[in-house]
Amino acid sequence: MQTGGEAVAYRGKQLAQLAGFEHEKATDERLDEWLSACEEDDELMGDGYSPEVVNVRETRRSFDKERKVPASLVKAYSEAQAMSKQAWSEARAEDDFGKFEPWLKKMVELCGERAKCWGWEDNGEAWDALGDEHEQGMTARMVSGVFEGLREKLVGFVGEIMEAMKNGRGPSNRFHEAEVPVKRQRGFVERVARGIGFDFDRGRLDESGHPFCLPLHRDDVRMTTRYAENMVNDALGSVLHEAGHGMYNQGVPGGEHVGTPYGDAMRLSVHESQSRMIENQVGRSEGFWRWCYPVLQEECGESVAGLSFEDVYEGANRVDASLIRVEADEATYNLHIMIRFELERAMMNGDLSPGELPGAWREKYKEYLGVEVPNDRVGCMQDIHWAQGALGYFPTYTLGNLLCAQFYEAAERELGGLNEQFANGEFGGLVAWLRDNIHRHGMAYRAEELCARVTGEGVEGGADALMRHLEGKLRPIYGV
Numbered sequence: 001m002q003t004g005g006e007a008v009a010y011r012g013k014q015l016a017q018l019a020g021f022e023h024e025k026a027t028d029e030r031l032d033e034w035l036s037a038c039e040e041d042d043e044l045m046g047d048g049y050s051p052e053v054v055n056v057r058e059t060r061r062s063f064d065k066e067r068k069v070p071a072s073l074v075k076a077y078s079e080a081q082a083m084s085k086q087a088w089s090e091a092r093a094e095d096d097f098g099k100f101e102p103w104l105k106k107m108v109e110l111c112g113e114r115a116k117c118w119g120w121e122d123n124g125e126a127w128d129a130l131g132d133e134h135e136q137g138m139t140a141r142m143v144s145g146v147f148e149g150l151r152e153k154l155v156g157f158v159g160e161i162m163e164a165m166k167n168g169r170g171p172s173n174r175f176h177e178a179e180v181p182v183k184r185q186r187g188f189v190e191r192v193a194r195g196i197g198f199d200f201d202r203g204r205l206d207e208s209g210h211p212f213c214l215p216l217h218r219d220d221v222r223m224t225t226r227y228a229e230n231m232v233n234d235a236l237g238s239v240l241h242e243a244g245h246g247m248y249n250q251g252v253p254g255g256e257h258v259g260t261p262y263g264d265a266m267r268l269s270v271h272e273s274q275s276r277m278i279e280n281q282v283g284r285s286e287g288f289w290r291w292c293y294p295v296l297q298e299e300c301g302e303s304v305a306g307l308s309f310e311d312v313y314e315g316a317n318r319v320d321a322s323l324i325r326v327e328a329d330e331a332t333y334n335l336h337i338m339i340r341f342e343l344e345r346a347m348m349n350g351d352l353s354p355g356e357l358p359g360a361w362r363e364k365y366k367e368y369l370g371v372e373v374p375n376d377r378v379g380c381m382q383d384i385h386w387a388q389g390a391l392g393y394f395p396t397y398t399l400g401n402l403l404c405a406q407f408y409e410a411a412e413r414e415l416g417g418l419n420e421q422f423a424n425g426e427f428g429g430l431v432a433w434l435r436d437n438i439h440r441h442g443m444a445y446r447a448e449e450l451c452a453r454v455t456g457e458g459v460e461g462g463a464d465a466l467m468r469h470l471e472g473k474l475r476p477i478y479g480v
């Protein structure tokens, strides 16, 4: 049962009040003085990536951003978020886009106002100001530059796979159809999470409708997954993904750095690169399944006894052009993101009115994924992001996938033989490499700096790295 409309309106006002208080604290003029005093201290600011410099830099960045938005807009935005999420949730349940449309329009307008407060470069556009909130320095031009080349390659490659499937090639559906009692799934996924290196002395695994990972502290990292009898692969994939986030959170600098930017993890693409690496580069590899197949047999017993190694390994790599982003496989996932980026950019630029969204959504799904969208519930209303004003967020998922492909290639170059290590249940080599190259630096390096340091190349190399990863694995499975 949904909370009633009146209650939501009241809750919205409470949240707006809190957002106002928070804004007041975060924009206290004394902060500006203290930051300036630090910035003028040459000795303190000497080393470009010391904890002090990183803390001053990041605090300055959030202070300046916060100060540019007037309190009235902070409150209006926060209140609208609560109302809009509620409208979205009802509209989605009833498959009635008309109910959500005025709120979408409102959120796009408010995002436009926020963007104006923050500003953007002369040759840029409003989307850039929103993108920068989620990924420092991310612009629409940069994102579309990366996406356009990748899109063509992905559409072609996914098309080849779909064609092969029509001709009866590719994995069996048996792993996806296996019915495994939830109790046994719990034991299975927990053993896997432990095996790959999630530290249960400093974290835990629970259940929720939408899986997430919440770091209260580096020593108290809480992640969740979800279970359904016929979705053991989904429960596992979610645990691997969240454990990737979780191990990053467990590996950031501790001690005196806790609670400071230096002791925090990078958002958002770098964080996503860590979850995707455990979920995809590790958890869908042949080596991983050499180790995990007997674990699955032991923990899940009879219900999976009839599955062969190929059923499971290839089944975990099944590609299917589908409607729903969160259920998408590795190969089609980024096409879902590209569609959202193109549409939100068009809405921000005024080239697409919110009312035209359902039609535009259908066209793009047909064009990129070859699927017909039967209704808006599984179409443009499937994600909560726009309902809560998170425009400029989606591309960070794909940028995370690209960084991940680059990081993994670098790890393989340095460590060698990762697939064989996984087959022996040895994940410590990779995790130690991630700790050393990524986790322990906290927020010291931005995504592109980190990429250059770790891989020796720029982020523009990500698209090719991702295609090498996908083609290297999926071509043999599909015989294409």
Ligand code: ZN
Pocket: 241, 245, 272, 275
């Ligand atoms: Zn994630």
